[in-house]
Each structure stands twice: as C-alpha cells, then as structure tokens.
Amino acid sequence: MHPALRRIGHFFTRHIDGVLLTAVLLLMVTGLLTLFSASNGNLVRTSGQLLNMMVALAVMWVFANVPPHVLQRMALPLFGLGVALLVGVALFGEIVNGARRWLDIGITRIQPSELMRIALPMALAWYFNRNEATLRLRNFLVAALMLAIPAALILRQPDLGTALLISASGAYLIFLAGLPWRIIIALGVAVACSMPFLWSAMHDYQRQRVMTLIDPTADPLGSGYHTIQSTIAVGSGGILGKGWMNGTQTHLDFIPERTTDFIFAVYAEEFGLIGNLVLLAMLLFVIARAMMITANAPTLFTRLLAGSITMTFCTYAFVNMGMVSGILPVVGVPLPLISYGGTSLVSICISFGILMSINTHKKLVQT
Amino acid sequence: MSELSINPGIEIRDSERELQRFRGRLGLLGIFALILFGILFLRFFYLQVIQHGHYSTLAEANRISVLPISPHRGIIVDRNGIELAHNYSAYTLEITPSKVADLNDTIDELATIIDITPRDRRRFRKLMEESKRFESLPIRTRLSDEEISRFAAHRYRFPGVEAKARLFRQYPQGEMFSHVVGHIGRINQREVEQLETEGRLANYRGSDYIGKTGLEQSYEKYLHGTTGIEEVEVDSGGRAVRVLSRTPPVSGNNLVLNLDAKLQEIAYNAFGDRRGALVAIDPNTGGVLAFVSKPGFDPNLFVDGIDPVSWKELNGSIDKPLLNRAAAGTYPPGSTFKPFMALAALFYNKRQPQQVISDPGYFMFGGHRFRDGRPVPLGAVDMHRSIVVSSDVYYYTLANELGIDPIARFMEKFGFGSRTGIDIIGEAAGVLPSTEWKMRRFKQKWYAGETISIGIGQGYNSYTPLQLASAMATLANDGVMYRPHIVNYVEDIRTREKTPIEPKPLRNLELKPEHLKIVRDAMVGVNKDGTGARAFAGAPYVSGGKTGTAQVIAIKQGEKYVESRVAERHRDHAWFIAFAPADKPTIALAVIAENSGFGARAAAPVARQVIDYYLLGKVPNQPAPSEDN
Numbered sequence: 001m002h003p004a005l006r007r008i009g010h011f012f013t014r015h016i017d018g019v020l021l022t023a024v025l026l027l028m029v030t031g032l033l034t035l036f037s038a039s040n041g042n043l044v045r046t047s048g049q050l051l052n053m054m055v056a057l058a059v060m061w062v063f064a065n066v067p068p069h070v071l072q073r074m075a076l077p078l079f080g081l082g083v084a085l086l087v088g089v090a091l092f093g094e095i096v097n098g099a100r101r102w103l104d105i106g107i108t109r110i111q112p113s114e115l116m117r118i119a120l121p122m123a124l125a126w127y128f129n130r131n132e133a134t135l136r137l138r139n140f141l142v143a144a145l146m147l148a149i150p151a152a153l154i155l156r157q158p159d160l161g162t163a164l165l166i167s168a169s170g171a172y173l174i175f176l177a178g179l180p181w182r183i184i185i186a187l188g189v190a191v192a193c194s195m196p197f198l199w200s201a202m203h204d205y206q207r208q209r210v211m212t213l214i215d216p217t218a219d220p221l222g223s224g225y226h227t228i229q230s231t232i233a234v235g236s237g238g239i240l241g242k243g244w245m246n247g248t249q250t251h252l253d254f255i256p257e258r259t260t261d262f263i264f265a266v267y268a269e270e271f272g273l274i275g276n277l278v279l280l281a282m283l284l285f286v287i288a289r290a291m292m293i294t295a296n297a298p299t300l301f302t303r304l305l306a307g308s309i310t311m312t313f314c315t316y317a318f319v320n321m322g323m324v325s326g327i328l329p330v331v332g333v334p335l336p337l338i339s340y341g342g343t344s345l346v347s348i349c350i351s352f353g354i355l356m357s358i359n360t361h362k363k364l365v366q367t
Numbered sequence: 368m369s370e371l372s373i374n375p376g377i378e379i380r381d382s383e384r385e386l387q388r389f390r391g392r393l394g395l396l397g398i399f400a401l402i403l404f405g406i407l408f409l410r411f412f413y414l415q416v417i418q419h420g421h422y423s424t425l426a427e428a429n430r431i432s433v434l435p436i437s438p439h440r441g442i443i444v445d446r447n448g449i450e451l452a453h454n455y456s457a458y459t460l461e462i463t464p465s466k467v468a469d470l471n472d473t474i475d476e477l478a479t480i481i482d483i484t485p486r487d488r489r490r491f492r493k494l495m496e497e498s499k500r501f502e503s504l505p506i507r508t509r510l511s512d513e514e515i516s517r518f519a520a521h522r523y524r525f526p527g528v529e530a531k532a533r534l535f536r537q538y539p540q541g542e543m544f545s546h547v548v549g550h551i552g553r554i555n556q557r558e559v560e561q562l563e564t565e566g567r568l569a570n571y572r573g574s575d576y577i578g579k580t581g582l583e584q585s586y587e588k589y590l591h592g593t594t595g596i597e598e599v600e601v602d603s604g605g606r607a608v609r610v611l612s613r614t615p616p617v618s619g620n621n622l623v624l625n626l627d628a629k630l631q632e633i634a635y636n637a638f639g640d641r642r643g644a645l646v647a648i649d650p651n652t653g654g655v656l657a658f659v660s661k662p663g664f665d666p667n668l669f670v671d672g673i674d675p676v677s678w679k680e681l682n683g684s685i686d687k688p689l690l691n692r693a694a695a696g697t698y699p700p701g702s703t704f705k706p707f708m709a710l711a712a713l714f715y716n717k718r719q720p721q722q723v724i725s726d727p728g729y730f731m732f733g734g735h736r737f738r739d740g741r742p743v744p745l746g747a748v749d750m751h752r753s754i755v756v757s758s759d760v761y762y763y764t765l766a767n768e769l770g771i772d773p774i775a776r777f778m779e780k781f782g783f784g785s786r787t788g789i790d791i792i793g794e795a796a797g798v799l800p801s802t803e804w805k806m807r808r809f810k811q812k813w814y815a816g817e818t819i820s821i822g823i824g825q826g827y828n829s830y831t832p833l834q835l836a837s838a839m840a841t842l843a844n845d846g847v848m849y850r851p852h853i854v855n856y857v858e859d860i861r862t863r864e865k866t867p868i869e870p871k872p873l874r875n876l877e878l879k880p881e882h883l884k885i886v887r888d889a890m891v892g893v894n895k896d897g898t899g900a901r902a903f904a905g906a907p908y909v910s911g912g913k914t915g916t917a918q919v920i921a922i923k924q925g926e927k928y929v930e931s932r933v934a935e936r937h938r939d940h941a942w943f944i945a946f947a948p949a950d951k952p953t954i955a956l957a958v959i960a961e962n963s964g965f966g967a968r969a970a971a972p973v974a975r976q977v978i979d980y981y982l983l984g985k986v987p988n989q990p991a992p993s994e995d996n
Contacts, residue, residue, distance in 0.1 A: 232429065236419070283404070
C-alpha cells in the first residue's frame with residue numbers, strides 16, 4: 001500500500017477500537033432491519049435513520065480523537081453549563097405534553113437533560129480524580145450532591161425515567177470510586193424505608209405507570225395498553241419468531257411507538273427467542289469489551305468515566321427490554337443503537353467514542 | 368495479577384491495591400450486568416416458550432375479527448301469497464355518536480343538505496338513550512337516490528356519518544294486520560338477556576331487530592335466519608385489511624298464513640268506524656281465516672323506533688288501538704253463551720229438548736226478580752225456541768238447575784276461561800266463574816243467586832272473541848277442538864320445503880251427535896227466522912248464528928272523562944257468533960262490536976259480509992253499516 005494512503009488510513013483508524021466498532025455496526029444493522037419492518041417498509045424513515053447513524057459514527061470518530069485529558073478539562077464547565085440550562089428549563093422552559101423539558105435558546109430548542117447524561121459522569125469522574133490521593137467520606141457527600149442537583153431538576157420537569165437513569169450512571173460511578181460498603185448498606189436500608197414517602201411524592205401519571213406494571217389489565221385501553229400489546233408481541237413471537245416483516249402485532253398497528261421506544265417488541269415478535277439471544281449476546285459483547293477498556297483505563301478519571309458509560313449502556317438496554325417485555329414500568333427509554341431517533345444515537349456514539357479515546361490514548365499519555 | 372504487570376509503566380499515585388479494588392468492584396458490576404441479562408433471558412423464555420400458546424392466541428384475537436353478516440328476514444304472506452310483511456332495500460343515514468364531536472351541530476349541518484324532520488330528531492334522540500354509544504344509529508331512513516348522491520358529495524364534512532344500504536321491514540297492509548302480523552323493532556336490553564339465556568344471542572350478532580309482537584314475535588326463530596360470518600384481518604383501529612374466510616348467512620323462512628288478506632280487509636272495513644274484533648276459524652283445522660282488532664295502528668311506525676309523540680298518541684288514545692281486542696280483550700259473552708248452556712243441559716241430561724219452560728218475562732230467585740228485557744213475555748219456550756228467540760228465563764232457570772260448578776266443568780272443555788294456545792303471544796285467559804275461582808279471586812263463597820245471570824252469559828263471565836270463535840268452531844266441528852293457528856306452513860326460502868303447522872286436535876269433547884244437531888239446528892233457526900234473520904236475509908247458503916249483548920256497566924278505570932263519548936261508551940257491546948254452511952261448516956266466527964247495542968244490529972251484518980265473501984267470493988258494495996241510534 002502506498003505510504004500516503006496508509007497514513008490517511010492511519011489518521012482515520014488510529015483511535016478507533018475495531019472490536020467495539022464491529023459490535024456497534026452489527027447492532028446498527030439489526031436496528032435498520034427492524035426499523036424497516038416496524039415502519040412497514042418505509043424507506044424514507046429507514047434511510048433517515050441510516051443518515052443519523054452516519055452522523056453518529058462521525059461524532060464517535062471525533063470523540064475518539066479527543067484525548068481524555070481534554071475531556072477532563074471540559075468536565076466541570078460542561079457540568080456547570082448543564083446545571084445552568086436545567087435551571088433555565090425550570091424557570092423558562094416550554095411545556096410539551098405536560099412536562100417542562102425543552103429550552104428555547106433562540107436558534108433551536110434543546111433538552112438539557114440529554115447533555116447531563118454525559119456531563120454528570122464526566123464531572124463526577126473529574127472530581128474523584130482530583131481528590132484521588134485524599135479520598136474521604138466528605139468527598140462522597142459532595143459527589144452525592146453533584147448527583148442530586150441535576151437529578152432533582154430533571155425529576156421536577158417531570159421526567160422520572162431520565163432522572164433515574166442519570167442517577168444510576170452517577171451511582172455506578174460513585175460505587176466504582178470506592179464508596180464504603182457500610183454506607184452502601186445503610187443507603188439500601190434508607191431507600192427501602194423511604195419507598196412509601198417516594199410514592200406519595202410521585203405524580204399521578206408516574207404512580208399510574210407503576211400500578212400498570214403490577215396489573216396491566218386493570219386499564220387495558222389506557223396506560224396498560226402499551227405493555228399488554230408489546231408483551232403479546234414478544235410472547236407470540238415464540239422460539240423462531242414470525243419472520244421478518246411478518247409480525248402481525250407490528251404490521252396491524254397494535255404496537256404503539258413501535259419504531260422508537262417499543263422497537264424491541266417488533267424485533268422479538270419477528271425474530272423470536274433465537275433472535276433475542278443473538279441480540280442479548282451482541283449487547284453483552286459490547287458490554288464485555290467496554291469492561292475490558294474500563295479495566296485497563298490509565299487514570300482514575302478515565303476508569304470511572306468508562307465504567308459509568310459501560311454500566312449506563314447496560315442499564316438502558318435492560319430497562320428498555322424489561323419495559324417492553326412487561327417487567328418494568330413504561331419509562332421513555334430507547335433501546336441503544338436499535339431505536340429510531342438521532343439524539344439517542346448520537347449520545348450513545350459519543351460515549352463509545354469516549355471509550356475508544358480512553359483505550360487508544362493510553363500510550364500517548366504514557367509517552 | 369498478570370494483567371497488572373502488563374502495564375508496569377502506569378503511574379499510580381495510590382497503591383496497586385486501589386486499582387485492584389476498582390477492578391473488584393468493576394467485576395461486581397459485570398456480574399450485576401450478567402444478572403440483569405439473565406433476568407431478561409428468563410423473561411423471554413417464559414413469554415416465548417412457556418406462554419407462547421397463550422400470547423399467540425391473544426395476537427390472533429387481536430388480528431382476526433369475526434364480522435357477522437345478518438340474514439334476510441323471512442317474509443309473511445297470506446294464504447294467497449299476498450305480502451303482509453316484506454323487506455325492501457334502501458339507504459339510511461347513520462350516525463355513530465361516539466365518533467361525532469357535537470351531535471346537534473352535525474345533525475343541523477346534515478339538515479342543510481338532507482331533509483331531516485323534527486320527528487326524525489325525536490326518534491334519534493330516543494334511540495340514543497336506548498343504545499350504546501359506539502353503535503351507529505339511523506337519523507334518516509329511506510333516502511332517495513338524489514339525497515344519497517347529495518350526501519356523497521358532502522361526505523368529507525361528516526366524519527362519523529355514513530350512508531348504509533339496509534334491508535327494511537315493511538308492512539304494506541298497515542293497520543289492518545297490526546295485531547296479527549305484529550312488528551319488529553330494535554333489540555332492547557331485556558331481549559338481549561332473554562336471547563342469552565336461550566343461547567341464541569350469538570345468532571343475533573349483527574342483528575338490530577327482533578320480532579316484538581304478533582307473528583313477528585312468536586315465529587321469530589323461523590323468520591330470523593342464521594347469521595353468516597366473515598373472518599377479516601383487522602388493524603388496531605378495527606379497519607378490515609383483508610377477508611380470511613366467509614360463511615354466508617342463511618335467510619329466514621317465510622310464513623304462509625291461513626289468513627285470507629281479502630277476508631281480513633272485508634271484516635276490518637265492515638266494522639265501519641266502530642271498535643271491535645272478529646276471529647274467523649276453519650273449524651276443520653283450527654286455521655285462523657281472519658283476525659281483526661279494530662282500531663289497529665300503523666306497525667311501520669315501530670320498526671325503527673317510534674317517536675315519542677306518535678307513541679303518546681297511540682298509547683293515550685281512548686280507543687286503545689294498541690290493545691289486541693281479539694286475543695286480549697275480554698267481554699261477557701251475553702246470549703252467545705246460550706247454545707253452549709243448551710248443550711250442557713243435554714250433556715247433564717237436565718233438560719229434554721222438547722221440555723217446555725214457561726217464560727213470564729221474569730224469574731224470581733231469593734226475592735230478586737231477574738228480568739227479561741223484552742216488552743211481551745214469550746210464554747212457552749222449548750230448547751229450540753229458547754235459542755232462536757233468545758229467551759233469558761229459560762237459561763235463568765237452567766243455570767239454577769245445573770249449578771255453577773257443573774256449568775264451569777262443561778264450559779272448560781270448550782276452552783272458556785283458558786288460553787286457546789293460538790300462535791301469537793299475549794292472549795288473555797278470561798274468567799270462567801266457579802266456586803273455586805271465586806274463593807281464589809275474592810276469598811268468598813259462591814252465592815246461588817250469582818249462578819242465575821251466568822246462564823245468559825253475564826255476571827262474572829268474561830271471554831275473548833278468540834275463545835268464543837274457537838268454541839264456536841268446536842261446536843261446528845262436532846266437538847273436535849283444534850288449536851287455533853294463524854300460520855299454515857313455514858317455507859324454506861331456498862329449498863321451497865314446507866313445514867306445516869300441523870292442525871292439532873286438542874281434544875274431542877265426546878258430544879253426542881243428536882245433542883249437537885239440536886243446538887246447531889236452533890242456531891240455523893236464529894239466522895232463518897230468529898234474531899239473526901234480518902242480517903242473513905236472502906243468503907244463498909244455510910248458516911247458523913247467535914246474537915248476544917254484553918252489558919257495559921261503567922267506563923273502566925284509567926280512561927279520561929270525555930263528555931262527548933261517554934254516552935256512547937256506556938252502551939252495550941254487540942256479539943254475534945256464526946258458522947256456515949250449516950251441513951258441513953267451513954267457517955266459524957265470533958264478532959264483537961263495542962258499544963253498539965243489540966248484537967243483531969251491529970255485529971251480525973259484519974258476520975254476514977265475512978261469510979258471503981268466504982263462501983261466495985262476494986265483495987260488499989254497500990257502505991259499511993253506519994251507526995243508527
């Protein structure tokens with residue numbers, strides 16, 4: 001190969017993790033196939049998603065080329081901006097579907113909670129990294145506060161799903177940072193005890209979602225409808241599935257939001273248990289690879305950030321599939337890399353780009 | 368451990384222990400992730416393997432919708448094939464209330480392109496109250512082609528409004544047959560429950576109508592037919608995507624009646640503007656030839672739900688057009704009871720035919736004077752003459768001699784005081800008085816004095832015109848009694864197979880022919896030179912008859928006091944029973960004309976016209992008898 005070409009090739013691939021990229025591409029192809037069926041063969045929508053994927057992969061490449069120390073420097077300002085925007089939402093946000101989640105910044109509307117998904121783990125990782133030598137209980141309290149502020153602001157919007165998932169990403173990080181076991185146990189007991197109070201603090205629609213999970217048939221045409229229909233889709237898929245483009249629940253319009261949050265119902269109906277095992281294997285493969293990257297990350301900042309990213313990805317996948325198969329309440333969480341939608345794709349790919357960056361900048365850091 | 372040694376160059380400010388602790392925790396999270404995915408796998412296994420059958424069924428149930436196809440209802444024709452109830456296809460404009468934002472606005476809008484009367488609106492409102500919201504309900508029926516095309520052009524403006532081609536039930540003969548053919552109407556909740564207990568509800572999926580009265584009700588099972596099924600694949604909005612299978616409906620069977628529509632018409636018109644009833648029966652089979660209750664009503668009003676104003680008018684009318692007088696109206700039989708009393712006397716051997724009773728114009732019993740209404744006493748009366756001239760005293764004394772319970776036992780055999788079992792619903796039983804009846808009804812013993820007026824068909828006696836016609840037919844048929852039936856046979860519309868409603872002899876009264884002859888001869892005498900002679904003057908056939916007068920004591924409770932009609936409604940009811948031809952009767956009938964006075968004058972001419980047509984085909988050309996005071 002010509003040296004110039006090789007150099008160009010090297011420029012594009014030197015910070016890309018081939019293993020992770022392969023798994024991500026496989027999942028994306030699966031997503032496109034499922035979306036094509038879910039949208040009843042709508043080429044416009046499917047090619048739109050293909051474009052989203054291109055953009056997301058480009059963004060991933062960009063982030064893979066950003067050295068971790070740059071991210072580390074950006075962590076606090078980004079977090080500050082995120083909190084400021086969330087406060088802005090609380091004060092001036094637009095109400096859409098009964099929730100104040102959007103902020104009009106003149107040019108466009110943004111959803112600051114999306115920014116927080118990546119800003120919070122970065123900020124926490126930065127904080128622990130800064131205090132690595134002298135880690136005390138006090139530092140964990142500060143970290144908890146850093147977690148609680150955005151979580152509370154998002155919960156207020158109200159957006160229980162995002163608040164819980166952002167809290168989870170922070171909680172994984174604090175756990176990895178070495179939160180003492182006695183505190184973990186004490187917290188567990190405290191959470192269990194506060195459940196009744198949490199219940200009374202919930203909004204009606206949130207309670208209803210929880211009640212729907214316990215007995216979806218109580219309101220089959222209302223809030224239970226999603227769960228009932230998606231569970232039927234999954235169950236009726238059987239071992240081998242009904243075949244691609246052949247799902248009756250899908251194609252006769254029984255699954256609501258079947259290209260976005262409930263796309264897994266389409267997949268499970270058409271590809272069955274075998275397909276589900278393949279998908280679980282692919283997702284586990286991504287998680288395993290990300291765990292390896294985490295374990296070998298060079299600094300505390302990168303370790304904690306990579307660990308949080310890994311577990312957040314795992315949690316998103318679990319929560320989405322659990323919701324579709326009727327063991328978790330309906331919270332608006334997409335299935336990573338499969339669900340239709342550019343925002344979710346880009347934010348997932350940013351996190352994979354960060355993982356790749358962490359994995360490929362080690363030697364640069366060392367030298 | 369070996370992994371750590373791979374990266375010896377990493378500068379870790381803390382000890383190796385810190386990294387190891389981190390990796391330990393990461394390992395725990397790895398196990399946590401595996402547990403989460405394990406839970407998902409178990410859930411998928413449960414749903415997709417263990418519960419697969421259950422969810423497959425649910426998915427199929429989602430996907431496949433079974434649509435009923437309603438069958439055509441059988442038609443009803445008279446013995447000559449004249450249609451009394453038939454179907455015609457027409458467009459209706461239907462609104463599904465649940466799909467319409469503002470019902471009144473929509474109807475007002477519709478009214479700008481299609482004629483919608485206040486009556487249509489009232490009827491629609493009433494239907495709304497009685498139905499579920501997701502049903503589509505007719506706002507206008509029988510749209511013209513022009514109206515349909517006008518609606519089609521504006522259709523986009525009316526979501527939730529549809530023009531549907533439907534079969535309509537129509538009763539071309541109108542009020543004349545209202546009480547015998549009856550009518551259909553929209554199925555109500557009570558009928559749904561009834562169908563459910565009988566296990567027939569499934570067959571009514573897709574049916575909006577059910578027989579409500581008359582033959583439409585009693586022959587519902589034959590008329591309705593079998594609902595067909597179309598299996599269609601539907602989407603979540605319930606829209607049909609494609610047809611999977613189809614079982615065509617089976618049309619209901621037709622009813623062919625014993626009734627003669629022309630005979631019915633002649634009888635109906637013969638009443639003129641009087642209220643009354645007539646039942647004519649073929650004594651040899653029990654087949655009902657005419658079944659009139661006047662006034663009737665237009666049954667077509669009821670088919671799509673009657674509007675409240677029309678209903679109030681019918682239901683509140685002093686003429687009681689909704690009352691089926693022939694089967695559910697009960698009246699004292701008056702002197703038409705006398706032939707049966709004479710038979711009872713012969714049966715019990717209490718009186719010989721030639722035995723002469725002295726009729727001084729009254730009968731004294733227990734210090735009470737039972738009078739005969741006529742100015743000149745009859746004097747010596749034997750059985751024949753007692754019927755021909757209708758002696759009261761003869762039957763006062765006879766009743767006294769027989770006693771109430773023997774009379775009741777004998778009359779019971781003729782069907783007095785019990786339902787005949789005719790093939791329409793809503794028959795009244797009437798009252799056949801006896802000691803036991805009085806004890807049951809009033810908790811009082813029977814007084815011998817009460818028996819006297821029973822002999823002339825007054826007192827507690829109370830029977831329907833149908834019972835009297837049936838008794839007359841039995842007497843005319845030598846004591847062999849048939850169950851009266853309106854339907855001759857049920858005809859399968861496809862195979863043309865006929866299922867006859869068998870003439871079923873109910874019982875043989877085992878009457879002696881010589882006894883029957885005495886009474887029938889006397890009845891022939893009535894029409895020849897007795898109370899029926901004037902009405903049957905010049906008839907080319909020999910007939911038997913008996914007049915009667917039922918006393919009306921007072922206006923019944925619940926009726927409004929309307930001065931102009933009171934006097935008329937105080938008058939007696941006129942009865943006439945008859946059979947012809949005398950030697951081999953083919954028709955037996957009972958007529959009652961309400962508040963018309965003496966039977967010979969108002970009721971017998973009706974009977975004459977009916978028998979004339981039935982035996983001779985003669986259509987009356989003179990106007991119906993008008994009221995003469």
